[in-house]
Amino acid sequence: MASGLRERVARMPTMPVKSTKLVDFTRGAERMSRPKKTSYTLSLGRRMSITMIAAALVLVLGACSSSSTRASANAAVAMPSELRFGYFPNFTHAVGIIALEKGYLTKRLGKRVKITPVIFNAGPAAIEGLFGNAVDVTLVGPNPTITGYTQSAGAALRVIAGGASGGAGLVVRADIDSVADLKGKTIATPQLGNTQDVALRYFLKTKGLSTTTEGGGDVHVMPQDNATALAGFTAGTIDGAWVPEPWVSRMVAEGGGKELVNEKSLWKGGKFVVTNTIASTAFLQKYPPAISAVVEAELDATAFIKAHPADAKSLVNSYIKSVTGSSIDPKYLDSAWSQVDFTIDPLPSTLLKSAAHAHSVGLLDSVSLAGLYDLKALNAALVKRGEGKVSAP
Secondary structure (H helix, E strand, C coil), rough: CCCCCCCEEEEECCCCCCCCCCCCCHHHHHHHCCCCCCCCCCCCHHHHHHHHHHHHHHHHHHHHHHHHHHHHHHHHHHCCCCCEEEEECCHHHHHHHHHHCCCCCHHHHHCEEEEEEEECCHHHHHHHHHHCCCCCCEEEEEEHHHHHHCCCCCCEEEEEEEEECCCCEECCCCCCCHHHHHCCEEEEEECCCCCHHHHHHHHHHHHCCCCCCCCCCCCCEEEEEEHHHHHHHHHHHCCECCCECHHHHHHHHHHHHHEEEEHHHHCCCCCCEEEEEEEEEEHHHHCHHHHHHHHHHHHHHHHHHCCCCCHHHHHHHHHHHHHCCCCCCCHHHHHHHCCCCCCCCHHHHHHHHHHHHHHHHHCCCCCCCCCCCCHHHHHHHHHHCCCCCCCCC
């Protein structure tokens, strides 16, 4: 791919959603008896005066009515009839799941806006959905975000908020004690060019170890889905994997591995974006109030996660089971959840560094990401809550 990350595209069909019929009730006016007519005799001057006053009132009321009509029309245009909201059935997308399940999106958007969940199983599929006008707002990882922005020459999308930070690392066999021991070993990543794939290749490069997209070099990087990697690690056909949670915790518990590198240790303050929220540029420009509502709903969800972590974990795990058919074992979920920071801050500087890392290992051409962030709605919401603004690059 000439201008973006070389990622394979996988699509999961969207989850069927029960529609809710909204019934519009109009209150009937009660019939009232007419007042008894009273007859008055007015002088010509007074009749003319009243006529002039009545004419003036007609003009004023007409103007008010016209203004009211325009205002109503503008209000109707300000909110869409439908919001198609995308996310993955993964706990790193908990902010989006909780915004839906707790009703925060409905509360902020209003009941007249139909909310349609759109479920993806990989970042490239989410970007394809946005390109194909199948989704308006979606949570997605940083590297697919970069891909979508560069492929569209900066036209298709904007980052409007964060989602999650952290929760990834390198798990290896128990007999591997150092980075030097990785030479000649086979290490899995979730997908060529995805966030963890870039992280592994760049980390190895900084340690003097080479990789290729074909699996050659000092360390053989073999992209594969996380479930396959877990099975291969347990069977001994691979030596480790750089994966997101809860797969780190599962490989340690089920595969007898150990965490050689926690990715938090590679970033200042232990923070790096793993999930952010993007919007279609066309949708953002047409419906700014809807974008503000989405951001407010995600802030509500983030506050709920921090105030009620046990309830949040249970809700998200139940939802994942309803979509995928299986839940995350609580013993893995507790460990994995503790590694993730659910934050509305999109951590822009870390995305820009991820782009530089991808370029460094040959997975991204040199590109400009100027204009990628539109944080007006986020910062307005943060100020309203007495919190500090997020700086956009």
